Amino acid sequence: xxxxxxxxxxSVTEWLSQAVYDVSETMFSQAAYPxxxxxxxxxxxxxxxxCIGIRGDCHLEVAxxxxxxxxxxxxxxxxxxxxxxxxxxxxxxxxxxxxxxxVGAVKSRISDLEIVCAMTVPHVLRGTAGAPDLVxxxxxxxxxxxxxxxxxxxxxxxxxxxxxxxxxxLLHLDVQL
Amino acid sequence: MSxxxxxxxxxxxxxxIVASTFQPYDCIIVVAADGAEGVEVALKEKPDLIFLDITxxxxxxxxxxxxxxxxxxxxxIPVVMLTAESDGQRLGMxxxxxVNGYIAKPFKGEQLIELTQKIMPLAPKP
Numbered sequence: 278x279x280x281x282x283x284x285x286x287x288s289v290t291e292w293l294s295q296a297v298y299d300v301s302e303t304m305f306s307q308a309a310y311p312x313x314x315x316x317x318x319x320x321x322x323x324x325x326x327x328c329i330g331i332r333g334d335c336h337l338e339v340a341x342x343x344x345x346x347x348x349x350x351x352x353x354x355x356x357x358x359x360x361x362x363x364x365x366x367x368x369x370x371x372x373x374x375x376x377x378x379x380v381g382a383v384k385s386r387i388s389d390l391e392i393v394c395a396m397t398v399p400h401v402l403r404g405t406a407g408a409p410d411l412v413x414x415x416x417x418x419x420x421x422x423x424x425x426x427x428x429x430x431x432x433x434x435x436x437x438x439x440x441x442x443x444x445x446x447l448l449h450l451d452v453q454l
Numbered sequence: 455m456s457x458x459x460x461x462x463x464x465x466x467x468x469x470x471i472v473a474s475t476f477q478p479y480d481c482i483i484v485v486a487a488d489g490a491e492g493v494e495v496a497l498k499e500k501p502d503l504i505f506l507d508i509t510x511x512x513x514x515x516x517x518x519x520x521x522x523x524x525x526x527x528x529x530x531i532p533v534v535m536l537t538a539e540s541d542g543q544r545l546g547m548x549x550x551x552x553v554n555g556y557i558a559k560p561f562k563g564e565q566l567i568e569l570t571q572k573i574m575p576l577a578p579k580p
Contacts, residue, residue, distance in 0.1 A: 381538025
């Protein structure tokens with residue numbers, strides 16, 4: 278049974294906000310807080326996108342958009358290496374683990390409501406923000422997460438867009454419940 | 455005698471943080487990137503303690519723990535779940551498989567040391 282209707286997008290937003298704050302502070306010593314309305318323009322330039330789903334009796338999809346600068350900074354801090362020595366695999370790993378911890382915290386809150394669900398491993402993609410090929414790659418990743426290569430359900434709920442400051446950079450999230 | 459700690463996690467970042475946390479202690483850190491590899495490494499290295507993630511490709515942490523507990527040579531090794539999924543459902547499954555502790559991600563290195571010292575003594579690096 279799909280229990281997604283038992284959870285509001287407001288609750289998910291609150292849980293994600295707390296999780297972004299906790300993960301940024303605890304693992305990376307970076308202050309995190311929601312961006313103001315004027316700063317909420319879409320991500321631009323080269324980005325890493327981590328796509329994670331929660332499936333089972335609740336369906337939630339989250340795409341986290343990291344600028345190259347943010348992803349490199351987080352990797353440099355956590356791996357204790359200068360940015361110049363990091364390779365793409367290391368940076369992707371850190372963006373994936375950051376996302377795993379954020380969405381894992383939300384999954385735990387959902388499970389605590391006795392809704393049976395499981396979280397997927399993150400799919401980390403690279404591309405230019407807003408470019409058609411990245412949009413296509415993100416959609417394909419979520420199709421795999423849904424267990425179907427078919428097109429997105431046209432009746433699917435709208436995306437909720439969240440933006441946070443993490444240190445001096447912005448982290449964008451697209452959330453679909 | 456050095457204590458051997460196995461960390462089974464698909465994230466290199468987490469494996470490196472665990473290694474760095476125990477660097478001041480007389481410990482040898484061995485690693486595996488998924489559950490299947492983790493069971494193999496545990497059989498080969500016979501660690502004193504295992505830190506185990508839950509959400510991993512190939513073999514997830516719960517199935518890995520079940521396999522460890524069902525394998526006589528490694529069944530008695532203490533296992534601590536180090537996981538982003540710290541809900542009652544997941545931890546209940548781990549409890550049934552006699553897990554020795556949990557640490558929720560995000561975590562601080564001090565939490566790893568504190569829980570490890572409850573399971574086995576840690577000596578400073580000579």
